Amino acid sequence: MxxxxxxxxxxxxxxxxxxxxxxxxxxxxxxxxxxxxxxxxxxxxxxxxxxxxxxxxxxxxxxxxxxxxxxxxxxxxxxxxxxxxxxxxxxxxxxxxxxxxxxxxxxxxxxxxxxxxxxxxxxxxxxxxxxxxxxGKVEKSPTDVLTDREIQIFQLLGEGNTVAEIAEQLNRSPKTIQNHIDHIRTRMHLKSRQELYQKSKEWVLGLGEAEDDAG
Missing domain, CATH: 3.40.50.2300 (Response regulator)
Known part of the structure; x- marks a missing residue:
């Protein structure tokens, strides 16, 4: 059994x-x-x-x-x-x-x-x-550069969670989560936090992957 x-x-x-x-x-x-x-x-x-x-x-x-x-x-x-x-x-x-x-x-x-x-x-x-x-992937997804923790945070951002809500879910301080968000923006070569939030929402909805596949 x-x-x-x-x-x-x-x-x-x-x-x-x-x-x-x-x-x-x-x-x-x-x-x-x-x-x-x-x-x-x-x-x-x-x-x-x-x-x-x-x-x-x-x-x-x-x-x-x-x-x-x-x-x-x-x-x-x-x-x-x-x-x-x-x-x-x-x-x-x-x-x-x-x-x-x-x-x-x-x-x-x-x-x-x-x-x-x-x-x-x-x-x-x-x-x-x-x-x-x-x-194999002809073009890598922008999220491939993220660590496991960063991909979690990116997903949660895209689902509409605030920094405080993500911190509570992951048992981390808001400051730690914000540092991760800044690292994500840098790794993904995004110009602003607003662009990061938009990309995360698109990724959750499946738009980001469609663009990557088309590329």
Whole structure:
């Protein structure tokens, strides 16, 4: 029986996914959490074979959790399940050590297939992502120059969060977040904070990627 630990901050989605997993022969949910601290404690206690990680968690990010898991349990399989577009995040999380990426708009059959694929030691990604990775990027996305923390902040800015709200979500001071924002603007060669805010909104809406692909 393969033990699955689910880290997801939406209770309805979390319980629904747990139900699907428990109904599947050979799979069993051994624990759930909605934040990084509880996830690490639960993983240590239950010793799962695979952790399903959402990128958006309470008080932190799934990117932080992936880093912590890879440091503490380098052999533990990680599958990312997220609402964020796979084209923007799949390559990043796979390079971080996750073994698969599934978007939340996929059906339970796809999620279960991804879980089984990763448990078998293989990497799971959609054909869309595989094609991108095989072909390589003709032009790099402007966000490729950002660190994992910076990409989190860029995403949150694009979703309309203020500096104070981002600081609260990531458990950092507003000054620290503002310093990150200034670094992001410099890395992306943007002339002003206003231009940065506009680019982040376009990126979240998918406009920035379309422009990059056209280039």
């Amino acid at each position: 393969a033990r699955i630990f689910i880290v997801e901050d939406h209770p309805i989605y979390r319980e629904g996914l747990a139900g699907y997993v428990n109904e599947e022969p050979g799979l069993q949910v051994c624990g759930v959490a909605d934040n990084v601290a509880d996830a690490l404690t639960g993983i240590e206690r239950t010793n799962p074979h695979l952790v399903v990680v959402d990128l958006q968690l309470k008080g932190s990010s799934g990117l932080d959790l992936i880093q912590d898991i890879r440091y503490r349990w380098p052999e533990l399989h990680i599958l990312v399940l997220s609402m964020y577009d796979e084209i923007r995040y799949a390559d990043r999380v796979l390079r971080m050590g996750a073994r698969g990426y599934v978007m939340k708009d996929k059906g339970p059959e796809t999620v279960l297939k991804a879980i089984k694929t990763v448990l078998q030691g293989e990497v799971y990604a959609s054909q869309r992502v595989k094609d991108q990775l095989l072909m």
